[in-house]
C-alpha cells in the first residue's frame with residue numbers, strides 16, 4: 199500500500215516481463231479521496247492523477263494545479279457530450295471515448311483549439327450491459343471512424359468484469375490494439391495492475407492501493 203510500494207511493484211513487474219523500466223505510467227486515481235491524502239501524494243512528487251467525473255475534478259484540481267507544478271490529469275470515467283468542452287480544457291487525456299457523437303465533438307474541438315488531449319477508446323471486453331465502451335466486435339470500425347475524423351488515438355482502455363480473471367480481458371484488449379496499430383493500453387487497477395503490466399499495459403489506473411479505501415458513502 200502507498201505510492202512508493204505501488205511504484206516498486208510496477209518496476210519489479212516491468213523487469214520480470216522484460217520491459218524497460220519506466221515504460222508504464224502510473225495514474226493515481228484520486229476520485230472521492232480527501233484532499234489531505236491527495237496533497238500527501240503530491241508532496242511525494244507524484245504528478246499524474248486520474249478522476250472519473252468532470253465536475254468533481256473541476257472542483258478541486260485547478261486550485262491544486264496552482265499550488266503544485268507539472269500536474270497532469272486524466273479523465274478515466276464516462277464523458278457526457280455537454281461536458282466535452284470543459285473536459286478538454288482540464289484534462290491531458292481522456293480514457294473513455296466510446297461513441298460516435300463524443301468522437302465527433304472531440305474532433306470539432308481539436309480542430310478549433312489546434313490541440314487535443316491524448317485519447318483512449320474504451321472497450322467493453324466483458325460485454326457487460328451496464329458498462330460503457332465499444333463491444334470488441336465493433337472496436338475496429340470505431341477506431342477507423344475516429345481516424346476518418348483525424349482524431350489522434352493513443353490506445354485502448356478496459357475495465358474487466360469484477361468476477362472474472364482480468365488477464366483474459368487484458369490479453370483481448372492488447373490483441374485489439376495490436377491489430378489496429380495502437381500502442382497505448384490503459385488497463386489494471388489496484389487489484390490487478392501487476393497482471394496488466396505483464397500483459398503490456400502502458401497506463402495503470404490505481405486508486406485505493408495508493409490512497410487507501412474510498413469512503414463507501416461517496417464511492418462511485
Ligand SMILES: *Cc1c(COP(=O)(O)O)cnc(C)c1O
Nearest residue numbers: 227250274387388403404405406
Ligand atoms: C476508480 C477507478 C479506478 C481505480 O480503482 P481502484 O480499485 O481504487 O484502484 C481505475 N479505473 C477507473 C475507470 C476507475 O473508475
